[in-house]
Amino acid sequence: MSTVVASRTTRPASPGLRTAFVAPVAGTAAAVGVWWLITTVLAGPESLLRAFAPQSAIPAVGALATDGVLVTDIATSLWRLVLGLLVAGVLGVVTGLAVGSSALLEQGTRPVFQFLRMISPLAWAPVAIGVFGIGHRPVVFLVAAAAIWPIVLNVVAGVRAVDPKLTLVARSLGATRRETLTTIVLPTVRPHLLTGIRLALGIGWVVLVPAEMLGVTSGLGYEILNSRDQLAYDKVMAVILVIGALGYGLDSAARRLLAP
Amino acid sequence: MGTVALAVNGGVRRYGSHTVLDGVDLEIERGVRQVVLGPTGSGKSTLLRLLAGLETLDDGTVARPDDLVTSTVFQEPLLLPWLTVRENVRLGGRYRANRDRFTDTHADALLDRVGMAGHADAPPAALSGGQAQRVAIARGMAVRPDVLLLDEPFGALDPATRAGLQTWLRGLAEADGLTLVLVTHDVDEALYLGTHVAALDGEGGIGGRWIPEPSEAPGGHPLRDEVLAGYRSQVVGAR
Numbered sequence: 001m002s003t004v005v006a007s008r009t010t011r012p013a014s015p016g017l018r019t020a021f022v023a024p025v026a027g028t029a030a031a032v033g034v035w036w037l038i039t040t041v042l043a044g045p046e047s048l049l050r051a052f053a054p055q056s057a058i059p060a061v062g063a064l065a066t067d068g069v070l071v072t073d074i075a076t077s078l079w080r081l082v083l084g085l086l087v088a089g090v091l092g093v094v095t096g097l098a099v100g101s102s103a104l105l106e107q108g109t110r111p112v113f114q115f116l117r118m119i120s121p122l123a124w125a126p127v128a129i130g131v132f133g134i135g136h137r138p139v140v141f142l143v144a145a146a147a148i149w150p151i152v153l154n155v156v157a158g159v160r161a162v163d164p165k166l167t168l169v170a171r172s173l174g175a176t177r178r179e180t181l182t183t184i185v186l187p188t189v190r191p192h193l194l195t196g197i198r199l200a201l202g203i204g205w206v207v208l209v210p211a212e213m214l215g216v217t218s219g220l221g222y223e224i225l226n227s228r229d230q231l232a233y234d235k236v237m238a239v240i241l242v243i244g245a246l247g248y249g250l251d252s253a254a255r256r257l258l259a260p
Numbered sequence: 261m262g263t264v265a266l267a268v269n270g271g272v273r274r275y276g277s278h279t280v281l282d283g284v285d286l287e288i289e290r291g292v293r294q295v296v297l298g299p300t301g302s303g304k305s306t307l308l309r310l311l312a313g314l315e316t317l318d319d320g321t322v323a324r325p326d327d328l329v330t331s332t333v334f335q336e337p338l339l340l341p342w343l344t345v346r347e348n349v350r351l352g353g354r355y356r357a358n359r360d361r362f363t364d365t366h367a368d369a370l371l372d373r374v375g376m377a378g379h380a381d382a383p384p385a386a387l388s389g390g391q392a393q394r395v396a397i398a399r400g401m402a403v404r405p406d407v408l409l410l411d412e413p414f415g416a417l418d419p420a421t422r423a424g425l426q427t428w429l430r431g432l433a434e435a436d437g438l439t440l441v442l443v444t445h446d447v448d449e450a451l452y453l454g455t456h457v458a459a460l461d462g463e464g465g466i467g468g469r470w471i472p473e474p475s476e477a478p479g480g481h482p483l484r485d486e487v488l489a490g491y492r493s494q495v496v497g498a499r
Contacts, residue, residue, distance in 0.1 A: 163338075165336070168334070169334070170355075172312055172314060172331055172409075173355055173399075173403055174331075174358055175355045175357070176355070179354065182354075183351065183354055184340070187340070187342045188342075
């Protein structure tokens with residue numbers, strides 16, 4: 001076991017250490033250069049774009065942080081994300097296990113799922129606000145509505161991947177249906193579920209920000225609109241930077257923690 | 261003559277319009293090693309699954325006491341790839357049905373008896389076919405079955421490994437007084453491993469029954485030609 005892990009970490013690092021480190025830094029620098037070029041050099045002196053320049057936006061992150069707004073908004077947004085993913089996870093796993101183990105359910109739900117999956121969760125925003133009112137709940141609903149599909153579909157695929165011969169082994173050793181579920185089905189589903197959660201996290205984060213532009217007065221999405229209303233475009237850009245950085249961090253963490 | 265542990269009386273099993281077993285009678289006494297011999301497609305695996313309680317008859321009866329414990333070893337080892345070798349042998353202990361009989365110490369001791377204690381923490385993927393099958397046999401024995409059922413357990417192995425495991429299994433069964441039911445298409449394996457041999461006749465019934473004298477090594481048993489002659493005519497008859 002240890003040799004496998006060791007070879008996995010050392011092998012890619014040794015030949016491409018320089019490119020693995022230099023290329024991303026160079027790419028990031030180039031992107032910031034283009035950003036600066038567009039907002040500072042190419043933009044006219046009266047242009048709105050000037051406010052979005054890196055030299056304005058990056059200090060604005062600090063300003064937001066010292067205000068104390070940023071930490072509250074991040075905490076609020078992450079809390080909604082976690083709640084939405086939790087709802088999606090519970091409903092998705094239960095639905096996926098049921099649909100995956102019954103051909104009848106699978107055929108019956110296929111058209112409905114395909115239909116629902118192709119509706120942007122944000123289309124439900126008026127419904128969510130109408131039903132849940134203003135506050136956390138409509139946002140959590142919208143995140144869950146987006147995040148549930150990758151979980152359901154991956155759990156269904158996981159149940160499909162269960163080897164019926166292994167199920168027979170469990171039964172031949174006296175396992176009940178429930179014991180077969182816990183010792184054969186769930187371990188087979190686990191890596192598929194982890195992939196599903198990782199995808200759900202990505203899509204949930206993407207949906208969270210626009211969901212927070214509707215019917216709430218806190219969170220990162222709200223902060224973008226709030227800054228715009230104050231005509232503080234540097235802060236708008238600052239919040240966008242924070243959203244990107246947090247999403248990047250969440251996805252990297254998920255990749256590491258949820259590796260199948 | 262011991263007591264009967266398991267019996268099939270007038271067993272009939274059909275798959276659609278195809279009748280696989282048609283009036284099979286078989287009694288397995290405690291302490292015997294019953295071999296069921298038959299060519300591919302003769303219904304011997306079906307018979308084993310019936311004895312295991314994994315399938316039900318269309319007609320006839322299986323006499324299987326409620327408290328009788330069986331476990332099955334299949335042609336492939338079918339070890340759970342996400343568990344270690346030791347955890348695979350302990351699998352039966354996670355099922356309520358075995359709670360009174362199962363101990364981890366016994367499972368670990370079995371792992372030692374099948375010569376696999378040195379691989380206890382290895383993943384199943386690291387084992388050879390013969391090693392994996394020995395672990396599968398230990399897993400089946402770990403629930404202390406009254407009858408251990410084996411479905412062509414050496415069928416997927418190379419000849420040298422197969423001969424070695426036949427000798428090993430007979431030694432193990434003799435030492436522990438195990439009750440075995442083993443199905444195979446290999447006449448030499450049947451005569452070497454079985455205290456009782458029954459040959460399926462290719463038409464869903466049993467064609468011949470023998471109680472072979474124990475032989476020193478697999479192959480060359482005095483009954484070989486007799487059993488083989490019947491076996492050939494059955495294979496032809498089945499067509």
